[in-house]
Amino acid sequence: MMIDFEKPNELIARMEQKIFCPERPDCKGKLYTGIDLGTANIVVTVLDENKQPVAGALQEARVVKDGLVVDFIGAINIVRKLVQQVEEKLSRSLEEAAVAIPPGTRAEDTRAIVNVVQAVGLEVTNVVDEPTAAATVLGIKDGAVVDIGGGTTGISILRDGQVIYVADEPTGGTHFSLVLAGAYNIGFEEAERLKRDPDKYDQVFPLVIPVIEKVADIINTHIAGKDAGPIFLVGGTACLEGIEKVISRYTGLPTVKPYNPLLVTPLGIAMHC
Ligand code: ATP
Incomplete structure (x- = not known):
């Protein structure tokens, strides 16, 4: 089946490059930040005002289990560290971020995810469901x-x-x-x-x-x-x-x-x- 993933693939490759081979981009204007708290990985992604990848950071972690924050302090520490890494790359501070929840997440578990991000000083602008994000x-x-x-x-x-x-x-x-x-x-x-x-x-x-x-x-x-x-x-x-x-x-x-x-x-x- 022919599905043209050329544009998505370019974007994903650019994000990968920003995470694993970072340079220090000179970027002004609005930033769009995403924080993904997964069972295996925590990932911070940042886009510029044109929604192009500018920075990112990833760490393997065992602080969330299937959408449930099981180690609240551990999650905060990792998110704080990743946000700081990204802020250093950008020489700018992040102020807001969106988070995602797996399908069927209960309200109290969603709140725990939001609380982690708020605890590092970011305003949560949106809680998107993972399939919609993908x-x-x-x-x-x-x-x-x-x-x-x-x-x-x-x-x-x-x-x-x-x-x-x-x-x-x-x-x-x-x-x-x-x-x-x-x-x-x-x-x-x-x-x-x-x-x-x-x-x-x-x-x-x-x-x-x-x-x-x-x-x-x-x-x-x-x-x-x-x-x-x-x-x-x-x-x-x-x-x-x-x-x-x-x-x-x-x-x-x-x-x-x-x-x-x-x-x-x-x-x-x-x-x-
Ligand atoms: P969940 O969606 O269950 O909360 P997560 O969002 O943290 O977890 P992902 O980051 O999407 O999960 O994927 C992590 C999983 O992908 C791990 O089990 C890891 O071993 C696996 N993985 C990563 N890279 C590869 C690879 N190259 N080949 C096979 N598996 C891989």
Whole structure:
């Protein structure tokens, strides 16, 4: 299936470059900031007044679990550190930010996320739902956005730009790593590194196929009878090479992913600031 991701891919690549190879941009005018508190990663993204990436920062963290802040102080400390990093890069202070919540987040859990960001001195201008943030970056209005993150897989069906169905199921990248850890009798962190090492692909992929099929099965359950359309993969686990082929085969639906799917939602949150 031909879907033109040229523009989104350019934007995502620019954001990636701002996070991992930072320079000090000279930027004036309004800034749009997004803060993504995930189970595996916390990401701060900043766009300039033309909604182009200007700075970002990312840290792996275990302070949020499936949209729930489980270590409030830890979350504040990491967000503060990332915001400071970005402020140093920009030589400017950030004043406001948007945050995102996974599908189906309860009001009190949303408040906890907002509280973390307010605690570092930022005004929260918007709480956007994750699939909407992702869809904005990808420029799509119809289809199933499947976000395979660290702890969960979020399935959201969009029609005419509206999210008409959401579900979040507890299978994500952590389960891929646990399978590898068990198979090779190694620790979780080593399994994480193995999973992400492109040179170890042959050792990884055959073992995680059953977990991918489990994800695909979850997708099937939620999209059954809903005329969901193509599947758009986002989230860090979608970085795994070939995952889209297994999901497409299992669901029978065209399945596509953009460049670095891990950064799609974080980038989209800033777009909704
Ligand atoms: P959640 O959405 O569950 O709250 P999150 O938003 O923190 O979690 P992401 O940052 O989207 O999750 O993705 C993190 C997951 O992606 C981790 O399990 C990580 O191991 C996995 N991951 C990151 N890069 C790769 C890669 N290159 N190959 C395979 N998996 C990867």
